[in-house]
Amino acid sequence: MWKCPKCGKTFKNTNQSHYCGEKPKTIKEYIISQDKDKQADLFLMRQILRQALPGAEERISWSMPTYWKNHSILHFAAAKKHIGFYPGPEAVMEFKEDLKKYSVDKGTIRIPYGNIDIDLVKKIAQWCLNTGNHA
Secondary structure: OEEOOOOOOEEOOOOOOOOOOOOOOOHHHHHHOOOHHHHHHHHHHHHHHHHHOOOOEEEEEOOEEEEEOOOEEEEEEEOOOEEEEEOOHHHHHHOOOOOOOOEEEOOEEEEEOOOOOHHHHHHHHHHHHHHOOOO
16 A cells, blocks of 8 residues: 555555645646646647647546536546546547557547647547547
8 A cells, every 4th residue: 555645645555656735626627637748738738639629628527628518528637748638439449540650449549648639639539529429
């Protein structure tokens, strides 16, 4: 077991990533709470998704930035070495050829920092919105 020296929470994994104190209420607060070297890419993801999903509401759900329009469309989150992009399993299957350069699992795309394919992220987000497939 590992205990965070800042907040005192106990975790199974050493140096488990988590929020100390109050959780962010907005996506901007979420991004600002991340390491400085990750913030530019996270703000870029936000910008891409805001443009690709006009009219979608920005929320924090499951402690992650979420885009919502009658339901959760997709999420993204900061990780140690990548941005976790969560458009759902159908999207990962639909774009599997385009996603060969990334590590993927069911519903998850891992985008290394500094390697965001703007057009692909936008295309996936719009597909999720237009088809009703979502995370």
